[in-house]
Amino acid sequence: MPKIVDHNERKIKIAEATWNVIVREGLENASVRKIASEANLSVGSLRHYFPSQSDLFLFSMELVSERVRKRIENKNDDKPPLELFQEALLEVLPIDEDRKIEMEVWLVFSAKTLVDRRLEELSKNVFIQMRTGIEKIINSLDSLQLLKEDVDLHVEAIRLHALIDGLATHHILHPNTLTNEEMILTLRYHLQSLCKEV
Amino acid sequence: MPKIVDHNERKIKIAEATWNVIVREGLENASVRKIASEANLSVGSLRHYFPSQSDLFLFSMELVSERVRKRIENKNDDKPPLELFQEALLEVLPIDEDRKIEMEVWLVFSAKTLVDRRLEELSKNVFIQMRTGIEKIINSLDSLQLLKEDVDLHVEAIRLHALIDGLATHHILHPNTLTNEEMILTLRYHLQSLCKEV
DNA sequence: ATAGTATTAGTACAGTTGTATTAAAAAGGG
DNA sequence: CCCTTTTTAATACAACTGTACTAATACTAT
Numbered sequence: 348m349p350k351i352v353d354h355n356e357r358k359i360k361i362a363e364a365t366w367n368v369i370v371r372e373g374l375e376n377a378s379v380r381k382i383a384s385e386a387n388l389s390v391g392s393l394r395h396y397f398p399s400q401s402d403l404f405l406f407s408m409e410l411v412s413e414r415v416r417k418r419i420e421n422k423n424d425d426k427p428p429l430e431l432f433q434e435a436l437l438e439v440l441p442i443d444e445d446r447k448i449e450m451e452v453w454l455v456f457s458a459k460t461l462v463d464r465r466l467e468e469l470s471k472n473v474f475i476q477m478r479t480g481i482e483k484i485i486n487s488l489d490s491l492q493l494l495k496e497d498v499d500l501h502v503e504a505i506r507l508h509a510l511i512d513g514l515a516t517h518h519i520l521h522p523n524t525l526t527n528e529e530m531i532l533t534l535r536y537h538l539q540s541l542c543k544e545v
Numbered sequence: 546m547p548k549i550v551d552h553n554e555r556k557i558k559i560a561e562a563t564w565n566v567i568v569r570e571g572l573e574n575a576s577v578r579k580i581a582s583e584a585n586l587s588v589g590s591l592r593h594y595f596p597s598q599s600d601l602f603l604f605s606m607e608l609v610s611e612r613v614r615k616r617i618e619n620k621n622d623d624k625p626p627l628e629l630f631q632e633a634l635l636e637v638l639p640i641d642e643d644r645k646i647e648m649e650v651w652l653v654f655s656a657k658t659l660v661d662r663r664l665e666e667l668s669k670n671v672f673i674q675m676r677t678g679i680e681k682i683i684n685s686l687d688s689l690q691l692l693k694e695d696v697d698l699h700v701e702a703i704r705l706h707a708l709i710d711g712l713a714t715h716h717i718l719h720p721n722t723l724t725n726e727e728m729i730l731t732l733r734y735h736l737q738s739l740c741k742e743v
Numbered sequence: 744a745t746a747g748t749a750t751t752a753g754t755a756c757a758g759t760t761g762t763a764t765t766a767a768a769a770a771g772g773g
Numbered sequence: 774c775c776c777t778t779t780t781t782a783a784t785a786c787a788a789c790t791g792t793a794c795t796a797a798t799a800c801t802a803t
Contacts, residue, residue: 349778350770373660375573379761390762392781400761451659457718458656461649462571474719505712505723505731510704513711520655521672525703533703540738547749548800577791587752588792598791 362407408456412473560605606654610671630682
């Protein structure tokens with residue numbers, strides 16, 4: 348009967364336009380009008396897919412976490428575990444332009460998290476998922492007896508988690524001072540330092 | 546002749562009002578009117594001290610770095626070096642309510658850094674100062690022959706720097722999931738892991 | 744006291760904001 | 774073709790934004 352548009356596909360397109368505006372002009376200038384214009388839509392049309400700006404922002408932030416999650420899931424090769432873990436963790440770092448954009452958007456929304464309950468909820472869930480994943484990696488390394496003897500598994504998970512986000516944030520905010528190479532090198536160095544000598 | 550007001554003192558008062566508004570309602574709602582009201586001033590009066598909102602934000606962000614810097618400078622006791630370094634680094638973490646507020650404000654402004662040249666400049670300078678300080682600590686530990694043999698001084702500085710900011714950010718964003726105690730414990734654990742066994 | 748200036752306050756303005764409302768356009772099924 | 778419903782577009786509105794301007798106020802030094 349009527350014109351049919353794939354809602355989810357369209358919403359993703361709008362969310363990507365939101366990313367663009369945020370990266371170019373910042374969250375405080377990401378008005379509904381600018382986003383609609385960036386997506387080549389009218390404001391009324393955009394609001395047909397996102398009833399409110401809050402919905403749009405929530406979906407746009409959520410899209411970042413989905414992209415990252417899918418990327419990690421596609422990494423299930425049959426490589427040696429240490430190498431596989433290393434690659435999975437590297438997926439979370441902003442190692443190329445696409446990932447830098449996503450991380451930058453995530454960073455900006457994370458700040459808003461402090462005064463936005465809906466974004467806070469999402470942020471918390473993703474944080475716990477990430478922590479759980481890192482704990483699994485640490486525990487797996489331990490089960491494989493690859494870790495040094497005197498490590499504290501719980502603290503090591505916290506440390507690795509903080510290190511990854513710290514490196515990512517530093518590279519996003521100061522790409523010239525903390526280069527891509529240093530970021531990757533430091534993560535590898537850290538993982539090596541956890542493991543027994545070869 | 547005229548009424549005299551200590552400009553710098555007044556500006557600090559206004560900046561602290563800015564912090565309050567940012568923590569309570571977020572940077573996007575930190576309008577000149579709200580900040581003036583929070584500081585019990587009229588908008589016209591506020592603008593007598595800060596000609597533009599940009600000036601106000603820059604000063605307010607700068608005030609955070611000054612507070613942290615002064616705190617570290619006051620730490621020059623005559624304790625054993627490892628302990629002294631540990632305490633200096635703990636000063637950067639949001640270990641109490643005042644420091645949490647400052648770090649939260651810093652975090653929010655850091656995100657704005659990505660689209661604001663003046664804030665970016667400040668952020669870059671503070672980042673480099675922090676990195677330099679951490680390098681000095683690592684190098685001192687090495688000179689005192691406290692470090693393990695196989696450490697890479699450059700990478701260790703990057704790693705410690707990222708770990709500290711990562712821990713701080715995680716505690717600010719997820720205080721219930723990364724507790725104050727875990728944050729401090731993890732930093733101590735890390736420093737121990739760099740040093741020779743006793 | 745009074746003159747003069749730093750400081751405050753009030754008002755105004757043009758622009759932007761999110762959202763609501765309403766109607767036109769488009770397209771698939773009969 | 775035409776009906777039905779999705780999708781688009783346009784307009785309107787009240788609230789808020791940063792900033793400019795003007796005048797009143799408060800206080801100090803002579």
